[in-house]
């Protein structure tokens with residue numbers, strides 16, 4: 447299994463892969479693109495535009511997993527990790543807007559074209575305080591014919607390493623299928639993307655908001671011993687004092 451940076455030359459193959467992987471997805475598939483079966487090329491074009499627009503964003507890390515078959519390389523999975531330094535509002539808006547061609551996208555339902563931006567205002571409070579700096583898994587897709595072979599986990603672990611290196615947490619909004627993968631990679635659910643009165647995603651399946659906060663703050667192996675020594679010194683002094691005071695009281 448190889449993992450490498452996604453390049454300009456990969457975009458077409460990755461866009462096709464995303465369209466296959468998202469065919470049954472509740473948000474990007476069913477809700478945002480109800481006509482994807484009648485207009486499959488427009489559906490692929492949605493991903494193509496989104497990826498090309500985001501590919502050179504320096505806050506993002508686009509990676510692919512590949513398998514080699516004889517001399518041919520096959521892209522099996524794709525992830526777009528986004529570094530957020532001050533919450534999500536800005537980055538998500540850019541990401542969801544990536545596709546000015548949405549007016550000509552015949553696969554899409556125009557009423558839901560900006561649904562991610564609208565839902566975002568209900569949940570952005572999760573990405574504040576100590577969680578404002580985060581590596582967000584903005585996109586994760588594994589080709590249906592290569593699923594359950596560990597590619598998804600590999601793409602997730604790559605981002606966890608990025609977060610660890612930067613000393614930040616990692617976060618994700620999970621699809622129904624993604625949820626178990628994230629939990630198995632150490633993410634913990636904190637809320638739902640569908641929360642809030644009037645949230646346009648209210649009835650959507652999936653949508654758990656998860657954080658992995660172990661990444662940036664690993665305790666070094668020496669620390670627990672240091673803490674134990676301090677605790678022992680404190681207890682030892684306290685016990686000695688109690689013994690001395692008791693002895694004085696008993697002798698008087």
Ligand SMILES: CC(C)(COP(=O)(O)OP(=O)(O)OC[C@H]1O[C@@H](n2cnc3c(N)ncnc32)[C@H](O)[C@@H]1OP(=O)(O)O)[C@@H](O)C(=O)NCCC(=O)NCCS
Pocket residue numbers: 467468471585586587588589592593594595596597598599600619620621622623624626627628630
């Ligand atoms: C979610 C997705 C990325 C998982 O990719 P994958 O390469 O199949 O995942 P892995 O093989 O690395 O699976 C790792 C673990 O995740 C869990 N998991 C993954 N897919 C699962 C599924 N369909 N049902 C139940 N558990 C699943 C399992 O615990 C699995 O471990 P196991 O195979 O040893 O039981 C892939 O199914 C996909 O692209 N789905 C469509 C798009 C999508 O929902 N993307 C996530 C957006 S947030």
